[in-house]
Amino acid sequence: MKLSSTLGLSVFTLFVGSLAACASPTDDTTAQESDLTAPRACGGFLGLQCGGDEFCDYDVRHMCGAADHLGSCKKRPEICAEIYAPVCGCDGETYENRCAAERAGAGVFAEAPCALPEPIICTAEWDPVCAAGKTYSNACGARAAGHTQFTPGECAPPPPAERACGGRLGDTCGEREYCAYEPGAYCGMADAVAVCRLRPEVCTAEYDPVCACDGKTYSNACGAAAAGAGVFRKGTCN
Known part of the structure; x- marks a missing residue:
């Protein structure tokens, strides 16, 4: 009777051990698959980049990572519905809806159109500067045209065209x-x-x-x- 009990216990132990051995590879495979499908972090102060067919998806409260919040890389959508629900993308562009921004590779900064910049009002003072080959009446006029670099004085006239x-x-x-x-x-x-x-x-x-x-x-x-x-x-x- 004692021999029978000992033999039964040994068989049960081997059976449980076999189950554990079978279960372990499955668990490891699941963990590996989970690592492969887990979203990759992007953005923040490190400027972590996504792949060419992805975009960095930010929580709209995180202002596109301005305070070092991270987003996650997601696939860009290929098709978007023609629904007008404008959003401001992290690239500063206004898109007709969230999907359109994501398709262009931009996360969403705000669920509204991007704000237009305040207009720059300049005086008519003549104090010319040269920016990108064009003469402006003053530095304010050059800045209003989007230039950040300019030199005092009028631009040199272009060389005469060859006849x-x-x-x-x-x-x-x-x-x-x-x-x-x-x-x-x-x-x-x-x-x-x-x-x-x-x-x-x-x-x-x-x-x-x-x-x-x-x-x-x-x-x-x-x-x-x-x-x-x-x-x-x-x-x-x-």
């Missing part, structure tokens, strides 16, 4: 200019055009002869240009 010359256009250059043909254009004989350039006032004495469009040989291309002629070809004229 075409030669070919069927004929000689359209001014008295102090020349039609700057280059070798291969054959001085416009095949209707090739060039541009008007100022004649140089000083040239070097370098000897690199060219045959100019006036049929004369010059010691170099600068000498031809100073005389008002483009270059027909390198080397002396025949």
